[in-house]
Amino acid sequence: METQFTRLCAEFGWNSPAVFRQVYAVTARKLGEEEELSARQFQRWRLPLPPCPHPARQRVLEAMLGVPLEQAGFTVPSHRRSGIPPAPREGLEDVNRRSFIALTGGAAVSAALPQPRIGAETVMDLRTGLASLYGLDDRFGGATVGPLAQAHFSRVERIIATTSYPGTIGRQLRLIAGETAEHVAWLAFDAGDNQRALVHWRHALTRAEELQDHSLAVLVMASMALMNIREKQPDKALELARGAQEKAKGWASPSLLSILATREARALAMLGDHAGARSRLADATRVYEQERGARPLPDWAVFHGPGELAMAQAALFTEAGHHKAAVDWLRRSLGHQESSYARNEALVRFSLAGALARAGEAEESAHELKSGSVLLTEVSSGRARSSMQEAHSFLHALDPAAAAAGTAHLIA
Numbered sequence: 001m002e003t004q005f006t007r008l009c010a011e012f013g014w015n016s017p018a019v020f021r022q023v024y025a026v027t028a029r030k031l032g033e034e035e036e037l038s039a040r041q042f043q044r045w046r047l048p049l050p051p052c053p054h055p056a057r058q059r060v061l062e063a064m065l066g067v068p069l070e071q072a073g074f075t076v077p078s079h080r081r082s083g084i085p086p087a088p089r090e091g092l093e094d095v096n097r098r099s100f101i102a103l104t105g106g107a108a109v110s111a112a113l114p115q116p117r118i119g120a121e122t123v124m125d126l127r128t129g130l131a132s133l134y135g136l137d138d139r140f141g142g143a144t145v146g147p148l149a150q151a152h153f154s155r156v157e158r159i160i161a162t163t164s165y166p167g168t169i170g171r172q173l174r175l176i177a178g179e180t181a182e183h184v185a186w187l188a189f190d191a192g193d194n195q196r197a198l199v200h201w202r203h204a205l206t207r208a209e210e211l212q213d214h215s216l217a218v219l220v221m222a223s224m225a226l227m228n229i230r231e232k233q234p235d236k237a238l239e240l241a242r243g244a245q246e247k248a249k250g251w252a253s254p255s256l257l258s259i260l261a262t263r264e265a266r267a268l269a270m271l272g273d274h275a276g277a278r279s280r281l282a283d284a285t286r287v288y289e290q291e292r293g294a295r296p297l298p299d300w301a302v303f304h305g306p307g308e309l310a311m312a313q314a315a316l317f318t319e320a321g322h323h324k325a326a327v328d329w330l331r332r333s334l335g336h337q338e339s340s341y342a343r344n345e346a347l348v349r350f351s352l353a354g355a356l357a358r359a360g361e362a363e364e365s366a367h368e369l370k371s372g373s374v375l376l377t378e379v380s381s382g383r384a385r386s387s388m389q390e391a392h393s394f395l396h397a398l399d400p401a402a403a404a405a406g407t408a409h410l411i412a
Contacts, residue, residue, distance in 0.1 A: 003047070008168060012064075023064060118159060134183070137183075139378075142186070142188065145187055152180055160173050174210065177207060179216060185198070185199075185223065186300075190383045191382045191383075204216065205220045214247045218247050265277045266312055306332075313329045314355065327356055350391045353366075353368035353369045354387075369388065369391055369395065
């Protein structure tokens with residue numbers, strides 16, 4: 001017997017338990033949820049009166065299907081309903097495509113443009129492309145990878161505007177567009193182009209609000225908070241970090257909550273609330289230790305761990321003027337950096353070089369500057385280069401001769 005759920009699955013080509021479970025696992029991994037799903041559970045969801053999944057599974061299913069569970073035939077308690085408006089009908093999607101064609105040149109353009117019907121295979125292809133960009137960013141930095149991400153974003157937006165697809169696919173395409181816009185923004189931020197980053201983060205946030213997708217909204221707000229911290233705008237960073245935590249209530253993994261609390265702590269320290277900052281960083285550490293990698297994280301959050309927490313502790317000491325204590329914590333952070341994260345290692349080394357200079361250790365500061373500069377031959381990051389320049393200025397203030405003799409060529 002066909003149900004709303006089986007009809008949606010058929011539309012995506014997920015009729016067999018094996019295929020459905022594979023797609024479920026990929027989606028769950030992206031969202032940081034448990035990937036395991038039994039064939040028996042899938043068959044139960046296909047029943048005329050399917051049992052309502054628990055909240056974590058609800059989130060994965062809604063991301064897969066592109067509609068709230070109540071629109072997929074499930075009876076969902078009112079307090080767990082997403083509030084996502086009904087997906088647009090196929091006819092509306094076709095109207096949107098035709099409107100685009102009319103705006104860009106009428107019948108001649110319409111005849112020239114291909115009009116394929118997009119399905120689940122295209123969605124998975126776009127998701128795979130976005131995932132590969134995350135890996136390239138870690139290895140090569142924003143300045144190098146940014147143009148690739150921009151091209152991917154343009155491709156997604158072109159598919160949305162010029163092709164036809166069912167409403168469920170349309171929702172997934174818009175979500176991918178929002179996630180890609182966020183990554184374009186992140187890469188622009190890493191490249192040192194904060195204005196361009198802000199434009200794309202706002203675009204991503206608009207998509208998140210349109211789709212009522214809290215996961216994307218939290219990612220955007222967390223990223224913007226970090227930019228505000230680097231721009232010495234702690235009041236804005238604090239507002240974003242707290243707003244993200246409010247949106248993350250009830251579904252976020254402990255590691256994600258730890259990231260948000262860490263950014264709140266850094267903003268509080270910059271505002272002079274050192275007691276509040278210490279308290280929130282202790283919360284971040286405790287929450288992280290509760291999970292300790294037991295659950296998969298979204299791709300963008302895998303960087304978080306002991307190294308990141310140690311670097312945050314160093315930042316708190318720096319804001320309080322305790323530079324020798326900051327040096328100790330930065331050394332701990334450096335010990336946790338993975339070889340595949342060249343940019344992150346460079347950022348820690350330049351922070352360490354700056355802290356050493358402010359602690360009066362000119363020779364060690366120069367050594368860390370040189371070590372960090374070697375990493376910049378592998379990764380192109382305006383953010384890392386800016387950190388190097390800042391560290392060099394601290395060294396120059398302490399010992400101009402040492403700065404000129406050993407490291408001046410690094411910032412030429």
